[in-house]
Amino acid sequence: MYCLNPRCPKPANPQSHRFCQTCGARLLLGDRYRAYQPLGNGESSRTFLGLDTHQITDNRCIIKRFQNQTGEERFRQETARLDELSSHPQIPDLYAYFEREDAQFLVQEFVEGRSLFQEMTQDGSFDESQIRALLAEILPLLQFLHDHQIIHRDIKPTNLIRKGQPPSGGQQAELDVTSWALTDAPELTGWLQPSKIQNPKSKIQNPKSLVLVDFGAAKRLTQSALARPGTLMGSAEYAAPEQLMGHATYASDLYSLGVTCIQLLTGLSPFELFDGVRGLWHWRSVAGTVSDTLAQVLDKMLATSLGDRFSSAAAVMDVLGIRNQESGVGNPGTRVSLKPEPESHWRCVGTLEAGAGVNAIAPLPGRDLLFSGGNDGRLVVWDCDRGEALWMFEEPGVVVTTVAVSPLGDALASGGFDRTIKLWDWQSGTLTRTLAGHTDVVTAIAFAPDSTLYSASRDKTIRQWLPHTGEAIATFSSHKAAVEAIALHPQQPILVSGGAEGAVKIWHTGTRELLRTLSGHGAQVSAIALPPESATAQSSSVLSGSWDMSLKLRNLHAGGLRYNLTGHLLPITALSCNPSARLLSTASHDTTVKIWNLETGALQATLTGHTAAVESVAFLSKKRLASAGRDGTIRLWQVS
Incomplete structure (x- = not known):
């Protein structure tokens, strides 16, 4: 068991302990969730593989610890909004939210599968049909988020998980600390290994559906937020120019998705594809065969100027002929009832x-x-x-x-x-x-x-x-x-x-x-x-x-x-x-x-x-x- 106190000098603890043997901090969140091992660090957060002690099977979860930097009230509002959106089948469930001293914690669904970055490194670069399939799955999801005033701000290959797809090649998989993909690491006990646990409660019926994870950088966009600069969140190599300046917009997510696509097409990192002197992307010459239609769409998604870029995911879908099938997804949030239906006497x-x-x-x-x-x-x-x-x-x-x-x-x-x-x-x-x-x-x-x-x-x-x-x-x-x-x-x-x-x-x-x-x-x-x-x-x-x-x-x-x-x-x-x-x-x-x-x-x-x-x-x-x-x-x- 792992202590969640970032200042604890020796955070490892025996599983039977309820309080840290070093610093005395309470180990369980809500007397239920415990951190098993750290996965990674961000600018203002830490991610842990966690366990739900109230579940015998399907008990893995993700615990994210945020330092209280943006204000408690704002964080509560954004967490509540994320909970409302998690009914979408391509967004991980939000299980719980906790406040403790000067930090907030999110407990989210553990998404078992391979990230697109893992697919690329293990199976090779993507072709046009794979990129079109990716866009057909992710663009409607982005439109759903944007319709509900949410900017993800960290779209990249490691944050796109193909649900339920194990690593290929028979080799031992490493834990993808960014995307929370599955692990067969030998230090985990047998009952914890993904190969021994199914996920009967999953919302996602299609085992190959793409799931967008890591909403730690997500932000609700309001009129007041449009008028003031913010803090850079996300990964710099995928971030749009305006996002690097703290002014993320809906089009910023489209830019990041475009960068993701050209990385998957070429197998090269964004830093290798971008000419910083001229401010241009050089990807066509190192990609496989790509139609003019798709190439022009990707170039427009990658436009430096907001005026030259697609303004919405729906606009990209129109050009590519992608049908939005999100109408079946419930609209979260407010439902107002004024008239009796039906009236009871x-x-x-x-x-x-x-x-x-x-x-x-x-x-x-x-x-x-x-x-x-x-x-x-x-x-x-x-x-x-x-x-x-x-x-x-x-x-x-x-x-x-x-x-x-x-x-x-x-x-x-x-x-x-x-x-x-x-x-x-x-x-x-x-x-x-x-x-x-x-x-x-x-x-x-x-x-x-x-x-x-x-x-x-x-x-x-x-x-x-x-x-x-x-x-x-x-x-x-x-x-x-x-x-x-x-x-x-x-x-x-x-x-x-x-x-x-x-x-x-x-x-x-x-x-x-x-x-x-x-x-x-x-x-x-x-x-x-x-x-x-x-x-x-x-x-x-x-x-x-x-x-x-x-x-x-x-x-x-x-x-x-x-x-x-x-x-x-x-x-x-x-x-x-x-x-x-x-x-x-x-x-x-x-x-x-x-x-x-x-x-x-x-x-x-x-x-x-x-x-x-x-x-x-x-x-x-x-x-x-x-x-x-x-x-x-x-x-x-x-x-x-």
Whole structure:
């Protein structure tokens, strides 16, 4: 195992270690991924062959460590965008993103195959038919990237991998440190060798498909970016003149692809083909037979002046008669749903009168009981079938902001303006314990499957408690403003929090480390939910609702946006998932509750009836829902 600390003098460690024996740094990323051996270094990054310790087979991955030089926020945005684009079959999957101290880490799919550079050196120079086939595969991919405002900035033969093609000649293959191609290096253990492992989860069905790797230099191009110079990224011998000056454009990728083509045609390096004095490429005389059409296309791709070069990949495809078949690739990112499709018919079947504004509700699993807390300091246990209060606990003068039920259903927890968490035996109506430690309003509480309790506060912290002793065993602190919402993953040791600064933070509850921060909301994050994977037909996801009136479903591990829902006219205050029905409900200050399809994001219904802001919402069953608001009522809804 290899230590990821760049300053560690002796980074090699035994596989059984969890902390570096030399510097003490944590060896696993997210308590899951470990670096096995270094592959290479870039200007601002290091690449490692990694292992996913949660997988028995197909467990290799690529770990890239970036020094925090471009700013955390920008890196988060570009990582989220890369995650959205990785649904494309010719782009490696982005498995996870981590932040640790002054560095960021990307964990990506290990692409097993031969790079085009290896093909050239082992099989000889390419002919025209091979170059045309290459362009037919890569130009549509470049157009896809450019359509989504991404410039790769490092296109070269070692970054183009032919998926699943082993090295030829029967000789021992060396690890291509740039392209992450396969290795049969003897120092790797047998279970790690590619020849012993298949890749059943690969997106790419055609084993000869070309994959574009190493998006470490990729950049999202915006109007503001066009107006300012940047830093040279990529490989100088393949970089366009404007990219060498820090002004990469979409046409810069076409230039690099052109350089790649003439290198493959001639077998010579770009430095040998370029006349630096005259600023000209001399490749035709040393290439094989090439038609005038292709030669003219390559010359135009290699033009020094942007005005003389192709402006888009689509323009090159038009000249070569290449059809763009990218229409089947999903468009990542935003999906906005405003109209019900199809409309589902929910009706109010009962109203519970609480007498004062209700801030929080929580159902008791397996029973038709509901707990509520509100502005009058009362905790009420409601029988939803009979429409009446069974128990009432009063705390005069204390505003209750949040309630939660323990996994066994035997304890009720409440938090509020008095800065404490109170634990109740709801069946006897007795207060069993008060947990004190927060220095501001308690905004959210949640029980973990092991019955430990987590609480969030406007003091910018999250605390973990042992309810049976009242001991605070951990404090999570990274938010720059009040923590307004928390949620615990039902299957993974993951805690997610939302803050008033608009950030969503992902924590590991076992190691208690901050794994990553998701940005994108323009206002306070007021609601968080973690739906099971089966409910969204996606990898692990996180839902966040905000005072910016939007609801985002994002990849929990990398931050890529799956959909962004708008429709509420005022801030979103709460949300609830019903995995069995694949439904999502949201509450808002606009007095409405909306029902969405959790998988597609389609709006299915808008429930009206509350006369003031709706503060809480919860599914009681597959077909029943409760909502509570400042109008002092709890409304019970049922789908017909």
